[in-house]
Amino acid sequence: MIRRAPRGLAEHAPILFPALMLVVFFVIPFSLMIAVSVFRRVPGGFYEPDLVFANYERFLTAFFGGVMSFSLGLAALVAALAVGIAFPFTYRLVRLSRGAQIRWLVFLLSILSLSEVIIGFAWSTLLSRTAGITNLFVALGLMAEPQSLSPSFGALLAGLVYQAFPYTVLVLYPALARLDPYLEEAARTLGSSPLRAFFTVVVPALRNTIVATTIMVFVFALGSYLLPQLLGRPQHWTLSVLITDQAIYQSNMPFAAAMAVFLVLVSLALVGLALLAGRREETA
Amino acid sequence: MSALVLDGLTKRYGPVTAVHGASLRIPHGQFVCLLGPSGCGKTTLLRMIAGLEDPSGGRLLIDGRDITTAPAHTREFGMVFQSLALFPHLTAGENIAYPLRIRGAAKAEQRKRADELLELVRLPGVADRPVSKLSGGQRQRVAIARALALSPKLFLLDEPLSALDAKLREAMQIELKQLQQRLGITTIVVTHDQREAMTMADLVVVMSQGRIHQAAPPMEVYRQPADAFVADFIGMTNLLEGEITAHGAVAVPGGRLHLPNLPPSGPVLLSVRPEDVIVHPAGLDGPNRLDGTLSFMRDLGASVEFRIDVAGREIVALTRPQDRPPVAPGGALSVEFPPAACVVLPPMAERPQ
Amino acid sequence: MNETTGKQGLHAAMTGGIGRRTVLAGAGALAAVAAIGFPNIVRAQSKTLKVGVYGGYFKESFEKHIFPEFSKATGITVEAVAEPTGEAWLVQLEQAARARQAPADVSMMSQVAMLKGAAAELWAPFDLSKIPNAAKVVPHLVNKYPDGKVSGIGAVSWYITLVTNTKSYPQAPQSWAALWDPANKDKLGLLALVSNSFLLEVTAATFFGGTKHLDSEQGQLDCFKKLAELKSNVKLWYRDEAQFEASLKSGEIPMGQYYHDVTGLAAADGQPVRSTFPKEGGILDSGSWAVTRASKAGDLAHVFVDYMCQPSIQALLSRKVGTAPTIDRKLTDLTDQEFAAVSSDIPPIIPRYDLYQSKSDWLNQKWTEMIVG
Structure with missing residues (x-):
């Protein structure tokens, strides 16, 4: 095989299709969104082409600043918890027998196939006073009477982490499966307890994978808009919920677009960070 | 005197037994090689010694203290893994200093010890390099240095040289042996390379199918193999099945051999190294000779190899070039088995590959 | 239970909410709109009226209980068009009207959409002389332009x-x-x-x-x-x-x-x-019938709206679809129990x-x- 830069249309063909898809499904919609975000809202109507920044001005208020920082904080917490739980889980998973691994992965994929609505309903039932888990605690004598645990911040967090968990495991899986299993054993022969070996060797050795996965889960959680409605109280509604409100219920496309552009820019900045981390890993 | 004692160590994985009751006493300062084909249980045995596998039975004692169930990190044994298992996020120096860091040693002390050890493995000045920037041989030395950082009581190596090319491997064998002699540390190396075992070890432990067949110094293993497996696995040998006849003689295919020290009766197996087999031109009578025809011959430079068909069995003989009989393939020969060179082995139930 | 969940689709659609089934129905409606751009040759010959109703349960109920009876009584064939949720349908009607197209002749519109459409003069005024039954509709369910022309007539309320x-x-x-x-x-x-x-x-x-x-x-x-x-x-x-x-x-x-x-x-x-x-x-929330000014079937639309305002049809809607009558209950044959199931005499x-x-x-x-x- 001679490696050289492709010449002519025919040799470029293999990348034309993905490039086209990227343009059609990302560049064009995103450009349209940016365009709409500076359009002028016609109250009682829809919107008209224009170049105004009122939508961005409206966004830059303490209220939306508060919602934005809550959304970012929530997404960060979800990412930290999901990775914090999924990492040790996956570390154990890759050491199971092949059959057991396949069963777990099928189970995780089946969670992935659940819609956000179903997850939201399942958790609100699980955390309800009338049919929820506290009834079990009461039966076991751990609680005096059943309590309602949803909607609440804890319920929202649980739902989001549950939803993000399978993604997190599937993203971590290849890196952990490739990790030399003897690293941990080496650390043990050098005087580290298994737990200490995990934290001083396994975790630092996969630092960049962990960072990249955390950012992915963060972006994923940032886009969640159904679970905050189903499991959270209004103060737990994320920016995505408000974008949905504006786009669907208020028909205020310019404002929804302005908020969405802002959210996409934050997401892109974080993906950029992930790529940067990946590059450092390569040079390391 | 400190010693490591394996007392019936056994490891079972479900219905499969990887190690059958391994018993062995390793005196202090010995260089031991666990030698055997892949899957013979040698690595499992080493990992049980290291504390990385829990034995299903038996005991493990060091200096009379039972450490059978002691966790790996309390044993203070240094181990070099086949993959080396260098920590990719640390520099060479940090890798070596890792056990000191775990014990809370000061930064300066860590650095000093890392430099000392790099000196010891003849790799000074690489402490600050990431391990990914080191060559295969350099990594090897870093892994050895790291395992020795705490001056362990026991130095364990799992196929440590298998990743190196032949020339470097040879050099490292010598270096490893010298290092071990300098430190006087009890060392156990797992290898499937008999040459490596023979050149380095004070004690060779030959294993197959989870059992120890023989544990003896290299020359003894070679000259006095305990059974057919050892005889066949270590070097090349001719195995002759025979039946003891009444008067201290063995009937083998193609004739009869007279040997001392034979059991009174029954079937036996004889092992004769090719270099001990003497080749004579046909028709010259003498003791312990069998007639055959030359089927194949090749010149190996330092010696000549003959393959001779004796009553349907192939006998291999190595001769100095100047002793080579004037015969062409297809010609008749006779081969002599000197009694002193014939090792009498118990008969085999099944013939190892 | 099925009926109840179906109704959620109805209410969600009418209040601008978004139910899952209405989203699906909306996608179908978009496809339907795309196909409507062609000249309606077939429709011009036979008497066909395109009626926009919210997708899902609502459209199903109307197709089952109302439209066949209407066709039998008037000889007019109804082509039901599933409307998407929110204001998307209003926007589609506006854009189509600019191109002199009518994806539906009569549409059921939420009250806010009625006002927005009126602001753009999207609705063709009704001629009440052609809709005798409109007089029975309670006044607050009749939509009017500022000049008094009638832009919409109450279709359903709940x-x-x-x-x-x-x-x-x-x-x-x-x-x-x-x-x-x-x-x-x-x-x-x-x-x-x-x-x-x-x-x-x-x-x-x-x-x-x-x-x-x-x-x-x-x-x-x-x-x-x-x-x-x-x-x-x-x-x-x-x-x-x-x-x-x-x-x-x-x-x-x-x-x-x-x-x-x-x-x-x-x-x-x-x-x-x-x-x-x-x-x-x-x-009391409600939806109104309105005719886009691009419709060429205005006469048929008047016949349809008149038919819908009849006491017997309003009673049928109350019984089968669960909506409150848009006309005075005394004109209907609803029993007290039937009336109480959908409405109340307490002023809303x-x-x-x-x-x-x-x-x-x-x-x-x-x-x-x-x-x-």
Whole structure:
């Protein structure tokens, strides 16, 4: 095989299709969104082409600043918890027998196939006073009477982490499966307890994978808009919920677009960070 | 005197037994090689010694203290893994200093010890390099240095040289042996390379199918193999099945051999190294000779190899070039088995590959 | 149970909410609209009327109970078009009208959409002389242009009432003021949007003597301030009706606002729920028939709307679809029980749709800040 830069249309063909898809499904919609975000809202109507920044001005208020920082904080917490739980889980998973691994992965994929609505309903039932888990605690004598645990911040967090968990495991899986299993054993022969070996060797050795996965889960959680409605109280509604409100219920496309552009820019900045981390890993 | 004692160590994985009751006493300062084909249980045995596998039975004692169930990190044994298992996020120096860091040693002390050890493995000045920037041989030395950082009581190596090319491997064998002699540390190396075992070890432990067949110094293993497996696995040998006849003689295919020290009766197996087999031109009578025809011959430079068909069995003989009989393939020969060179082995139930 | 969940689609669609089945139906409608751009040769020859109704349960019910009877009676074939939710249908009608196309001749429109369409003069005025039955429609369900021309005529209406779980509340509450009762802390489920909960109107009617109080900005702020007082009583601000309905039935959220007819059906199924018309009145929301000015089947549309306003058809809708009659109940043959299942004689709270047209963004922002803050 001679490696050289492709010449002519025919040799470029293999990348034309993905490039086209990227343009059609990302560049064009995103450009349209940016365009709409500076359009002028016609109250009682829809919107008209224009170049105004009122939508961005409206966004830059303490209220939306508060919602934005809550959304970012929530997404960060979800990412930290999901990775914090999924990492040790996956570390154990890759050491199971092949059959057991396949069963777990099928189970995780089946969670992935659940819609956000179903997850939201399942958790609100699980955390309800009338049919929820506290009834079990009461039966076991751990609680005096059943309590309602949803909607609440804890319920929202649980739902989001549950939803993000399978993604997190599937993203971590290849890196952990490739990790030399003897690293941990080496650390043990050098005087580290298994737990200490995990934290001083396994975790630092996969630092960049962990960072990249955390950012992915963060972006994923940032886009969640159904679970905050189903499991959270209004103060737990994320920016995505408000974008949905504006786009669907208020028909205020310019404002929804302005908020969405802002959210996409934050997401892109974080993906950029992930790529940067990946590059450092390569040079390391 | 400190010693490591394996007392019936056994490891079972479900219905499969990887190690059958391994018993062995390793005196202090010995260089031991666990030698055997892949899957013979040698690595499992080493990992049980290291504390990385829990034995299903038996005991493990060091200096009379039972450490059978002691966790790996309390044993203070240094181990070099086949993959080396260098920590990719640390520099060479940090890798070596890792056990000191775990014990809370000061930064300066860590650095000093890392430099000392790099000196010891003849790799000074690489402490600050990431391990990914080191060559295969350099990594090897870093892994050895790291395992020795705490001056362990026991130095364990799992196929440590298998990743190196032949020339470097040879050099490292010598270096490893010298290092071990300098430190006087009890060392156990797992290898499937008999040459490596023979050149380095004070004690060779030959294993197959989870059992120890023989544990003896290299020359003894070679000259006095305990059974057919050892005889066949270590070097090349001719195995002759025979039946003891009444008067201290063995009937083998193609004739009869007279040997001392034979059991009174029954079937036996004889092992004769090719270099001990003497080749004579046909028709010259003498003791312990069998007639055959030359089927194949090749010149190996330092010696000549003959393959001779004796009553349907192939006998291999190595001769100095100047002793080579004037015969062409297809010609008749006779081969002599000197009694002193014939090792009498118990008969085999099944013939190892 | 199936019927109840189907109705959620209906209400969600009419109030601008988004139910799952209505989203699907909306996608279908888009496809239908795409196909409509061609000249309607076939339709010109036979007498066919394209009627836009919200997709899902609503369209199914109309196709099952209403349209076949209408065709039999008039010889006009109805082509039902599923409308998407929100204001997408309004936008489509506007854009099509500019190209002199009519994706549907008559459409069922929410009241806010009626006002927005009227602002763009999208609706062809009705000639009431051709719709004798329109005289029976209650006045507040007749939409008019500022000059008095009729832009729309009430198609369906329904009530949102005070609902309770009968196990948690053996006594039915009497007034919307129960929502503010400190004893009901963390027990309410209310609709999450200013434009579908109509709680500003409820507040005005309960504490400020009527929805006229919302005329001024000060009045609106009064209502927001009063509403903020019940926040600690609200456990769930819901967008998804099924979530609240399930919680109401189980008693998890034992009080709130919900659709009168759906609650009645659940109670008839044996669920421990009840719907109460508070003394201030239930919230009466509605949809109107309107004809796009691009329609060339105006005469047929008049026949259709007249047919729909007949007492017997209104009674049929009440019985089969669960909507409140748009005409005086005395003109219908509904029994007291049948009438109570969909409506009440207590004067209703009529939403201030004009506000949601003129001050939509401001109200929405205030509302969101009120409940989120």
